Amino acid sequence: EDQVTQSPEALRLQEGESSSLNCSYTVxxxxxxxxxxxxxxxxxxxxxxxxxxxxxxxKERLKATLTKKESFLxxxxxxxxxxxxxxxxxxxxxxxxxxxxKGTTLSxxx
Amino acid sequence: xxxxxxxxxxxIKTRGQQVTLRCxxxxxHDTVSWYQQALGQGPQFIFQYYEEEERxxxxxxxxxxxxxxxxxxxxxxxxxxxxGDSALYLCASSLERGLETQYFGPGTRLLVL
Numbered sequence: 001e002d003q004v005t006q007s008p009e010a011l012r013l014q015e016g017e018s019s020s021l022n023c024s025y026t027v028x029x030x031x032x033x034x035x036x037x038x039x040x041x042x043x044x045x046x047x048x049x050x051x052x053x054x055x056x057x058x059k060e061r062l063k064a065t066l067t068k069k070e071s072f073l074x075x076x077x078x079x080x081x082x083x084x085x086x087x088x089x090x091x092x093x094x095x096x097x098x099x100x101x102k103g104t105t106l107s108x109x110x
Numbered sequence: 111x112x113x114x115x116x117x118x119x120x121x122i123k124t125r126g127q128q129v130t131l132r133c134x135x136x137x138x139h140d141t142v143s144w145y146q147q148a149l150g151q152g153p154q155f156i157f158q159y160y161e162e163e164e165r166x167x168x169x170x171x172x173x174x175x176x177x178x179x180x181x182x183x184x185x186x187x188x189x190x191x192x193x194g195d196s197a198l199y200l201c202a203s204s205l206e207r208g209l210e211t212q213y214f215g216p217g218t219r220l221l222v223l
Contacts, residue, residue, distance in 0.1 A: 004152075034211065043114075043200055043214035044153070087152055096204075097143070097166055098212060100152030 002027045004090050006101035013108050016077045021086055021104045024070040029093030033071050035064050036087040038103065044087055047073075078108045112137055114203050114215035122221045123191050131186045131218045135203030141165075142184040143212060144176060145200040153200055159184055160206050188220075196222045 003026045013019055025033065032051050036044035048057040050066040057064045061082065063074040073086055085105045089098040115134045123129050135142050141160045145153035155168035159178035173189045182203075188195055198219050202212035 036214070041198075041217075041219070043116075043216045046211055046213055049211050089152075094166075096141075096158060096210075097155040097168060098145075098153075098202075100145075100154070102150070102152045 002090070002092050002094075002099050004088055004099050004101040006086075006088050006104050008104060009102065010105045011107070013075075013078055013106065015079055015108055015110045018074070018076045018078070020075070021073040021088075021106070022070060023073070023088030023101055025088075025090045025099075027090045027092045027099065030090055031093060032091040033066050034089040034091070034098060035071070035073055036089065038085045038087055040085075047086075075106070078106070080108050080110050082106060083108045114201055114213055116199075116201050116215040116218050118218060119216065120219045120221075122223065124223050125191055125193060127191050127222075128187065128189045129191060129220060131188075131199050131201075131220075132183065133186070133201030133203075133215060134183045135201075136213050139203035139205055139213070140182050141204045141206045141210075142178060142182065143202045143204070144184070144186045145202065145214075146170075147198040147200055147217070149197075156186070191222045193222050196220060 035047040038044045048064040085103040087103045089100045143158040144156040147153040157167040162178045178184045198217045201215045204210040204212045
């Protein structure tokens with residue numbers, strides 16, 4: 001069964017303290033790996049799409065990377081406004097549905 | 111450029127009732143997917159519509175049904191509501207070209223009492 005697992009479930013950082021979020025996946029024929037940010041009570045906001053192992057994407061303080069078994073979301077020098085839940089999702093060869101992990105809730109304090 | 115819009119934002123129903131949720135896709139998008147997100151969980155795929163047809167369906171009972179209109183907007187209908195149907199219902203739109211990025215709306219919060 002296709003599965004996406006995110007760790008840790010929750011992460012508390014001080015402002016400026018860099019860290020990484022992990023997304024491991026077991027998906028038949030990965031067709032894409034997606035990262036979203038979700039604020040409480042709102043819909044997920046698109047961040048990155050990665051299609052092949054070795055690919056990297058960057059946006060401001062965020063950098064996403066992809067290997068054959070997992071993806072990482074690196075957060076460099078985070079600010080309080082980076083506090084949110086970060087969701088990872090995979091698309092498999094069966095179709096176009098996204099399979100989501102449960103998310104990592106990040107809290108950044110000043 | 112208008113993003114994905116959903117209505118209503120919040121809804122309260124009682125067990126056994128029926129509900130209809132609405133979604134307008136991002137401008138230029140032709141494919142609409144629906145997801146259910148329970149509290150503290152990631153979104154779960156319900157189904158996807160393209161060219162007014164249900165193209166793919168997740169593991170949800172027949173009580174969940176949908177429709178897509180010629181202007182690409184979509185409705186999600188849930189019959190015989192259960193307490194467990196309480197969740198945030200998310201609509202996402204994309205272009206039909208393989209696994210294109212899906213853009214989400216703000217969601218409809220449904221509470222079943």
